[in-house]
Amino acid sequence: MGVRTKINLGLLAAFVLGTGMLGSFAWNAIQQNARAELVREAQMITAQASAIRGYTVTEIQPLLAEQSRTRFLPHTIPAFAASSTERDFSKGYPGYIYKEAALNPTNPGHRATPAETAIINDFRKDAALKSIIRTLDTPDGPVISVSRPLKIGNKACLICHSTPDVAPASMVDVYGSENGYGWSVDETIGAQITTVPMRAAEERARELFIRFMTGAAGIYGVALLLVGIILHFAVGTPKATA
Numbered sequence: 001m002g003v004r005t006k007i008n009l010g011l012l013a014a015f016v017l018g019t020g021m022l023g024s025f026a027w028n029a030i031q032q033n034a035r036a037e038l039v040r041e042a043q044m045i046t047a048q049a050s051a052i053r054g055y056t057v058t059e060i061q062p063l064l065a066e067q068s069r070t071r072f073l074p075h076t077i078p079a080f081a082a083s084s085t086e087r088d089f090s091k092g093y094p095g096y097i098y099k100e101a102a103l104n105p106t107n108p109g110h111r112a113t114p115a116e117t118a119i120i121n122d123f124r125k126d127a128a129l130k131s132i133i134r135t136l137d138t139p140d141g142p143v144i145s146v147s148r149p150l151k152i153g154n155k156a157c158l159i160c161h162s163t164p165d166v167a168p169a170s171m172v173d174v175y176g177s178e179n180g181y182g183w184s185v186d187e188t189i190g191a192q193i194t195t196v197p198m199r200a201a202e203e204r205a206r207e208l209f210i211r212f213m214t215g216a217a218g219i220y221g222v223a224l225l226l227v228g229i230i231l232h233f234a235v236g237t238p239k240a241t242a
């Protein structure tokens with residue numbers, strides 16, 4: 001085998017190996033980046049919901065305190081305000097879902113599914129756990145869920161969530177006397193669970209990977225060609241033997 005053939009074979013092997021290594025590195029980096037972006041999106045939605053909860057307590061509750069005495073207004077309830085607002089938000093962003101899931105919810109729409117129950121139970125077992133990130137396959141495609149525990153921080157919550165006879169009668173009229181009671185201070189009763197769809201992000205990641213690898217292979221190809229041309233002039237073509 002001539003020197004040039006050996007060099008060319010060496011370059012080809014380096015090309016195949018290099019492209020393989022670069023591809024694997026780029027694929028992992030792009031996937032990790034896509035996932036981190038989705039987690040960040042979910043965290044932002046959760047933060048938004050928490051801000052709505054806070055605003056409801058500090059601004060809406062005092063404003064409607066008078067009317068609330070004669071008629072129960074769910075608009076003053078943080079869970080109601082956050083869930084309603086995020087439901088509207090989801091209309092513009094299908095698949096982006098915020099839920100205040102609870103094991104024994106006041107509003108049956110907040111009842112935890114089996115997967116959500118598992119998350120809440122993990123929070124109940126470990127009080128130090130502040131966030132759980134899970135990937136799930138759903139009929140609408142894979143999703144990432146980011147969860148934070150919902151804890152009964154103070155006794156004021158128990159006005160409505162201890163027993164029906166303590167809760168405002170107007171509330172019991174609307175929500176009944178079965179659900180959302182029996183909670184206690186410091187208990188983790190549920191979780192803020194934000195779900196974001198993965199399919200579009202996976203698609204974008206795949207496109208980015210293909211574009212990147214096409215570019216990289218192009219650059220390698222040009223480099224190989226240049227080396228070939230240089231070799232041609234430096235080493236010359238093998239002389240024909242008689």
Ligand code: HEC
Pocket residue numbers: 074077079080081083100101102104105106107108110150151152153154156157158159160161171175180190
């Ligand atoms: C004035 C009564 C009242 C008080 C006080 C109250 N809640 Fe609620 N809470 C409700 C009602 C009513 C709902 C259902 C709202 C809806 O329809 O979305 C609810 C819903 C919730 C939910 C969503 C799950 C579910 O049960 O449907 C959570 C979580 C929650 N409350 C936590 C708290 C915490 C924590 C506090 C104290 C900081 C608190 N609540 C204080 C009345 C109250």
